[in-house]
Ligand SMILES: Nc1ncnc2c1ncn2[C@@H]1O[C@H](COP(=O)(O)OP(=O)(O)OP(=O)(O)O)[C@@H](O)[C@H]1O
Ligand SMILES: Nc1ncnc2c1ncn2[C@@H]1O[C@H](COP(=O)(O)OP(=O)(O)OP(=O)(O)O)[C@@H](O)[C@H]1O
Ligand code: SF4
Ligand SMILES: [Mg+2]
């Protein structure tokens with residue numbers, strides 16, 4: 071079995087507010103192995119980006135890691151100083167951010183932005199960095215890379231800007247790449263190119279990847295394992311096949327039934343009632359119970375334990391407890 | 406969704422070009438051909454989907470059909486009336502028949518106005534209802550789109566994205582239109598909420614016999630909701646077909662590529678994707694001949710010089726391509 075690169079344990083990330091600290095991530099635990107792609111899925115506001123930014127040490131100023139540990143190559147990132155984190159970010163872990171327009175600096179050329187990390191972290195000369203930059207642009211499939219080095223971000227299309235972002239993220243040979251919705255703003259044809267590119271690069275470089283998305287189609291194309299988040303908690307985790315073919319949590323099932331299948335004209339769309347709670351909403355028991363079609367008394371009283379379904383699949387739902395009659399649960403899973 | 410073959414709206418060779426200005430004198434240097442020759446009939450009671458990549462002219466087409474943009478060229482015939490050159494006064498009774506639902510309903514709501522008052526506005530302009538009757542109607546509308554009576558008093562910022570879209574829908578249907586342009590109405594919503602709004606749109610259509618022009622880049626949602634689909638590329642029509650024919654037998658190479666690019670939520674079935682080269686050309690300088698030839702995997706010499714004709718290849722199934 072491959073070695074574990076990242077191990078997050080009981081991570082709690084909170085935001086300051088007038089009503090005291092509000093948790094955006096509530097005790098998340100997961101790990102990533104070498105060469106593996108882990109997808110984090112869930113709807114807007116469930117805590118995907120904040121989980122990633124906690125790992126990167128790039129939380130907004132009103133946010134903090136309140137509890138838990140983040141072990142990366144045996145070192146706890148949660149306890150590192152900002153200066154140490156800066157070094158980790160340059161060398162071992164890098165991230166592609168959610169907004170591609172804001173992530174590239176509009177006043178500097180592509181060349182400047184790709185050379186800089188190479189000169190700082192790999193201590194290359196300007197000339198060496200330039201040559202390496204051209205290689206990187208070529209690797210991510212940008213045509214005429216030599217000319218592109220002198221262009222500004224606004225002269226590139228959205229898909230090309232995203233490729234430049236990927237090139238910069240890969241510049242220092244990270245062992246872990248975190249990509250936060252790298253294709254969400256792009257057209258499907260361009261999205262397909264970027265997904266293929268990420269899959270190819272990951273294989274070539276034997277890199278680990280955490281991919282954040284809310285698109286269940288993208289997950290199926292890229293993930294080895296999946297974690298599903300809801301309102302700050304990981305509610306289900308498993309191999310990609312397990313999540314799609316044998317989802318256990320009512321929320322995971324609901325998500326899959328909410329996306330119309332392009333290949334199925336008879337697809338029976340089943341919305342989940344209600345919407346994601348706000349950070350300051352108090353919810354007793356299971357955080358999904360107000361929207362859950364299967365909720366029973368216990369769900370309202372006690373936060374569910376984690377139940378093991380297979381060696382890789384875990385789910386936080388009281389329906390898994392022995393002796394609980396799955397009223398209608400089977401109907402939902404045979405969609 | 407009972408679609409009879411009665412034409413509600415006839416769109417004939419419609420063009421919308423936007424001037425591009427430049428230089429010190431801000432002279433018109435060029436034109437963006439946002440919509441460049443669209444001809445189609447929209448049938449009563451149908452949902453006609455419009456798909457294509459960002460910038461291909463979907464929203465402009467919707468806005469032009471609603472009379473929100475002036476026509477550069479072409480004709481609009483609504484219910485047998487040629488309204489292309491109508492004055493705004495002549496247009497008023499037709500505007501009542503046509504409404505729009507936007508991607509971001511928040512942008513079109515006044516933050517300082519209570520939801521009830523916002524919904525009443527159209528009733529004041531287009532009906533003679535008394536204020537009591539208007540209130541009745543607004544409460545009925547809130548109920549119809551799945552909101553509550555107490556929402557009447559609330560302000561836009563107090564609503565979630567899905568609820569705001571319900572308000573946008575309530576506003577669009579408030580004066581009983583027959584035709585609604587839905588411009589990416591669910592794109593900004595979470596999938597669970599998106600499914601709720603899709604169901605609502607479908608229920609309302611059934612109940613009121615509405616006709617929709619449904620603009621979207623989500624081909625899954627379009628398959629689920631539409632009867633026919635128009636595929637646009639650089640302002641032009643490349644394929645138009647009943648929904649099952651388009652998805653089961655896509656014939657234009659662009660439609661094929663678009664459908665093959667969608668990530669499928671099914672594991673293990675690795676499909677061969679048709680890879681398109683390059684990016685979308687600029688709509689102010691579209692390629693000659695077939696607009697798709699610069700990225701087309703099967704293009705021949707002819708494609709770069711001669712514009713392919715629009716032709717019917719099967720009942721109700723039209724394409725513009727030399728090679729298919
Ligand atoms: N700077 C901040 N101050 C206060 N709350 C914040 C801040 N940033 C994020 N949050 C809250 O933290 C929660 C998690 O946010 P996060 O950005 O991780 O969501 P996400 O899952 O990435 O959603 P999306 O799919 O929309 O990107 C949300 O409820 C959000 O409102
Ligand atoms: N008012 C305007 N002035 C100048 N150009 C415009 C104007 N409105 C739209 N355009 C241009 O017309 C083209 C078509 O735009 P439109 O908004 O219709 O595309 P779309 O298909 O709706 O794209 P999206 O999927 O991104 O919403 C684009 O190139 C756009 O930049
Ligand atoms: S614990 Fe209860 S409420 Fe939560 S998902 Fe399971 S059944 Fe539904
Ligand atoms: Mg995010």
Ligand SMILES: [Mg+2]
Nearest residue numbers: 463464465588
């Ligand atoms: Mg648009």
